[in-house]
Amino acid sequence: xxxxxxxxxxxxxxxxxxxxxxxxxxxxxxxxxxxxxxxxxxxxxxxxxxxxxxxxxxxxxxxxxxxxxxxxxxxxxxxxxxxxxxxxxxxxxxxxxxxxxxxxxxxxxxxxxxxxxxxxxxxxxxxxxxxxxxxxxxxxxxxxxxxxxxxxxxxxxxxxxxxxxxxxxxxxxxxxxxxxxxxxxxxxxxxxxxxxxxxxxxxxxxxxxxxxxxxxx
Amino acid sequence: xxxxxxxxxxxxxxxxxxxxxxxxxxxxxxxxxxxxxxxxxxxxxxxxxxxxxxxxxxxxxxxxxxxxxxxxxxxxxxxxxxxxxxxxxxxxxxxxxxxxxxxxxxxxxxxxxxxxxxxxxxxxxxxxxxxxxxxxxxxxxxxxxxxxxxxxxxxxxxxxxxxxxxxxxxxxxxxxxxxxxxxxxxxxxxxxxxxxxxxxxxxxxxxxxxxxxxxx
Numbered sequence: 172x173x174x175x176x177x178x179x180x181x182x183x184x185x186x187x188x189x190x191x192x193x194x195x196x197x198x199x200x201x202x203x204x205x206x207x208x209x210x211x212x213x214x215x216x217x218x219x220x221x222x223x224x225x226x227x228x229x230x231x232x233x234x235x236x237x238x239x240x241x242x243x244x245x246x247x248x249x250x251x252x253x254x255x256x257x258x259x260x261x262x263x264x265x266x267x268x269x270x271x272x273x274x275x276x277x278x279x280x281x282x283x284x285x286x287x288x289x290x291x292x293x294x295x296x297x298x299x300x301x302x303x304x305x306x307x308x309x310x311x312x313x314x315x316x317x318x319x320x321x322x323x324x325x326x327x328x329x330x331x332x333x334x335x336x337x338x339x340x341x342x343x344x345x346x347x348x349x350x351x352x353x354x355x356x357x358x359x360x361x362x363x364x365x366x367x368x369x370x371x372x373x374x375x376x377x378x379x380x381x382x383x384x385x386x387x388x
Numbered sequence: 389x390x391x392x393x394x395x396x397x398x399x400x401x402x403x404x405x406x407x408x409x410x411x412x413x414x415x416x417x418x419x420x421x422x423x424x425x426x427x428x429x430x431x432x433x434x435x436x437x438x439x440x441x442x443x444x445x446x447x448x449x450x451x452x453x454x455x456x457x458x459x460x461x462x463x464x465x466x467x468x469x470x471x472x473x474x475x476x477x478x479x480x481x482x483x484x485x486x487x488x489x490x491x492x493x494x495x496x497x498x499x500x501x502x503x504x505x506x507x508x509x510x511x512x513x514x515x516x517x518x519x520x521x522x523x524x525x526x527x528x529x530x531x532x533x534x535x536x537x538x539x540x541x542x543x544x545x546x547x548x549x550x551x552x553x554x555x556x557x558x559x560x561x562x563x564x565x566x567x568x569x570x571x572x573x574x575x576x577x578x579x580x581x582x583x584x585x586x587x588x589x590x591x592x593x594x595x596x597x598x599x600x601x602x603x604x
Contacts, residue, residue, distance in 0.1 A: 239578060342460075
């Protein structure tokens with residue numbers, strides 16, 4: 172039977188890990204949204220070299236493992252003299268990795284708006300930026316929100332790689348508690364429950380949004 | 389940065405050996421998780437009263453957990469209840485559990501995307517439920533599932549790198565060993581490793597895009 176005394180005795184450690192997991196996920200979400208938007212704009216911009224930069228970033232990052240990106244920040248940067256603490260290195264790795272996926276999501280959302288919309292807006296005298304701001308983006312955002320939610324769920328789960336580099340997250344504290352108690356089974360069950368506290372509500376919210384969006388069409 | 393020191397023939401073969409393990413883990417996991425996903429997806433689609441409910445719950449739980457935790461679980465926690473697996477099979481088992489849950493969702497939504505009229509037509513022309521599923525629904529659904537399934541395979545190949553935490557001697561693990569020898573090898577080694585993953589995954593993604601265009 173599962174031993175609840177582990178949870179009670181190590182409550183503060185679980186909570187600290189949970190807090191850091193949440194913090195890393197939120198920071199990476201904000202960072203990757205900004206970075207992802209920039210790269211999405213690169214990819215759809217009329218300037219050719221920017222397209223290439225955007226495409227190169229997205230394709231390269233999407234096709235390599237997250238842990239490699241995190242290691243580049245955690246082990247690679249110190250090799251050229253830049254030392255970051257594990258939490259920061261992990262969060263930056265997560266940010267860059269997630270940004271590639273978010274850039275794709277946003278690009279797909281923008282391109283889902285029919286071309287006629289742009290043409291109509293441009294011919295009624297709006298500039299390119301105005302067309303984006305008032306016509307394209309408001310429509311794209313509706314399409315983009317559910318997949319963005321999925322990205323956030325992935326982000327919370329992916330933040331567990333911080334545990335590999337001692338990034339003070341839930342996984343890391345789980346390891347500490349397991350080493351402390353010589354129990355692994357129960358310790359990881361509780362770690363899993365803490366992740367589910369974050370991811371389950373998020374995923375039912377996302378499927379609610381998806382259903383609503385499907386109805387609106 | 390020492391590219392020449394990092395790219396010696398012995399280091400390159402060492403990395404390729406690691407990549408071979410990575411590919412083996414990925415291949416076994418793909419085969420088993422896909423087989424399980426088809427069964428789970430079909431059972432959920434068929435809405436068998438209790439079974440579908442239980443499967444839905446299990447899939448939902450697994451999908452919402454970090455894969456890293458599942459790997460820890462199969463390698464460190466299962467021995468506590470008497471199931472002892474070596475690193476290779478612990479990694480494969482974890483990947484199969486996780487990816488089967490992910491893939492089964494793809495299978496289920498693929499099946500759901502087949503129009504109801506198709507089923508009604510098949511049933512009224514005398515096919516029974518299993519025949520309808522096998523000859524009418526599955527072939528159409530599978531075709532639509534190909535692109536998302538290929539992207540899930542790409543994720544799977546990338547995810548094998550998480551087995552580095554249980555020191556499975558795959559590509560990331562071998563890269564870390566080389567990095568441990570000299571700090572100047574770190575960036576050249578990681579770059580090469582990134583290229584190795586990239587080449588295989590990018591090839592897969594091109595295949596997926598081709599298929600997508602073909603069936604669109």
